[in-house]
Amino acid sequence: MAPANRRANQRITLIMLILVSLTLLTLDYHGEANRAITHIRNGFQSAISPIQKGIADILHPVGNLFAGAFNYGSLEQQNVALTKELTGAERQLYEQRGEESQIRQIQALDNIKFASNLPSVDAPVISQPSSNFQYTIEIGEGTSEGIGPGMPVVGLQGYVGTVLTASSSTAVIQLEQDVKTRVGVRFEEKSSGYSLGVIEGQGAGRPLTALVNLPGPKKGSIVYTSGLYGELYPSGLPVGVVTNVHLAPGALQDDVTVTPLVNVNQLQFVRVILWEPPA
Amino acid sequence: MGTAGMMRSKNYSKLFVVILVAVVFQQSVLNQIVVMNAHPDVLVLLAVCAGVVLGPAQGAIVAFCLGIGADLLVDMPFGLSCLAFSIAAFTASYFQKIPMHKSGVGNTGLLCVSAALITTLLYAIIATLVGQHGMLTIQLLRVLVVIGIGGIVMVWPSIHILKWAIGNDSLRHSQIPPGGSAA
Numbered sequence A: 001m002a003p004a005n006r007r008a009n010q011r012i013t014l015i016m017l018i019l020v021s022l023t024l025l026t027l028d029y030h031g032e033a034n035r036a037i038t039h040i041r042n043g044f045q046s047a048i049s050p051i052q053k054g055i056a057d058i059l060h061p062v063g064n065l066f067a068g069a070f071n072y073g074s075l076e077q078q079n080v081a082l083t084k085e086l087t088g089a090e091r092q093l094y095e096q097r098g099e100e101s102q103i104r105q106i107q108a109l110d111n112i113k114f115a116s117n118l119p120s121v122d123a124p125v126i127s128q129p130s131s132n133f134q135y136t137i138e139i140g141e142g143t144s145e146g147i148g149p150g151m152p153v154v155g156l157q158g159y160v161g162t163v164l165t166a167s168s169s170t171a172v173i174q175l176e177q178d179v180k181t182r183v184g185v186r187f188e189e190k191s192s193g194y195s196l197g198v199i200e201g202q203g204a205g206r207p208l209t210a211l212v213n214l215p216g217p218k219k220g221s222i223v224y225t226s227g228l229y230g231e232l233y234p235s236g237l238p239v240g241v242v243t244n245v246h247l248a249p250g251a252l253q254d255d256v257t258v259t260p261l262v263n264v265n266q267l268q269f270v271r272v273i274l275w276e277p278p279a
Numbered sequence B: 001m002g003t004a005g006m007m008r009s010k011n012y013s014k015l016f017v018v019i020l021v022a023v024v025f026q027q028s029v030l031n032q033i034v035v036m037n038a039h040p041d042v043l044v045l046l047a048v049c050a051g052v053v054l055g056p057a058q059g060a061i062v063a064f065c066l067g068i069g070a071d072l073l074v075d076m077p078f079g080l081s082c083l084a085f086s087i088a089a090f091t092a093s094y095f096q097k098i099p100m101h102k103s104g105v106g107n108t109g110l111l112c113v114s115a116a117l118i119t120t121l122l123y124a125i126i127a128t129l130v131g132q133h134g135m136l137t138i139q140l141l142r143v144l145v146v147i148g149i150g151g152i153v154m155v156w157p158s159i160h161i162l163k164w165a166i167g168n169d170s171l172r173h174s175q176i177p178p179g180g181s182a183a
Helices: A003-028 A031-059 A073-112 B009-027 B043-052 B055-074 B080-096 B103-128 B139-170
Strands: A120-127 A136-139 A152-154 A158-166 A171-175 A182-188 A196-201 A208-213 A224-225 A238-246 A255-258 A267-274
Touching: A003 A031, A003 B080, A031 A158, A031 B009, A031 B055, A073 A196, A136 A158, A152 A238, A182 A238, A196 A255, B009 B043, B009 B055, B009 B139, B043 B055, B043 B080, B043 B103, B043 B139, B055 B080, B080 B103, B103 B139
Parallel strands: none
Antiparallel strands: A120 A136, A120 A267, A136 A171, A152 A158, A152 A267, A158 A171, A182 A196, A182 A224, A196 A208, A208 A255, A224 A238, A238 A255
């Protein structure tokens, strides 16, 4: 094929791929197609979740699998046997400690005081964020346990995030620090009642922010979900602590900085509250 | 006959397996390695390596398929990765033809890592254009650093896996140098 024709064909291929990509992008913004794409995504994630869990299981126990495999001589064999025995005992100890830690976390979830009258499901955190541009985690329970999009997720200290999507065995949680997060909250103060506002995520590792009508909250105020009619979350889930209040000259609202109560990097188990906002 | 002409159905099967394994590897292993709230990305790296190893047309198609895999893993607009990866693979293949990059595999690796970083930037820009918020923030710099470091580690395995997938017959006709070290 002549180089000019080949170049033309290559460009046509690229143009076709760009057109298909743009078509997919456009379809994703339409209701029906978006639902179909979500189904495909959930199906795909369900399909690979056993592999994902299997690989995690394989990678987790780091043992001396090949140690002594090519060693000869009674002394070396004895040494290998003793090392294996010791490694096995150590591994058992670590596994036991790991299990104890997990059991402690699950038991701790039972001590949660907020939203205790609502049905809930406890789930293990199985994956860190899938995208570098979204602040999400994946949990090991899904629609088979009644979990669905929009449900609030809490940890021991308080609000963690919201279920974004759910397949039969897994669910993706949008964490409270994600830039898309908006939560209606009330700022509780011991002396002067409370004030209302909406906090917004500012991205990974950054505190939450809110604009609150004057007189705004004071530093140290605890922030809870407001639970007002039409809100996405039930009332009284602890969200964070006010760490800074700034009033710009001439402004009518306080610029409030809120530090989340939950450290998501240490989460092993979360509780999904099976609660849907009133229609 | 070019690389495309030499591709056989067996090679396509291998490429499919490579794409599938890469997607599972990304989700199961690399997503767990979180540094500065970012993780390495083998899919974007494989996409640009596909452009370099397979040529503009074949590379863009493989990059498109990798993009579909990437889009299935995240809750971002579907087709975003396909678009960014296809353009990146096509462009990277043309940069591969510049004499400077023919001189050694070290330059090819550098080209692939640089292209992966530019693709990530392109992804963030397109995402912003289609209405995604918070893409062009300080977090993007952290993401680029982590993807860059991860890319340096993974670029040689990525190139060699793609070379294996397209087979030796195809490789004889491709532009890429036959192997070596970045050092």
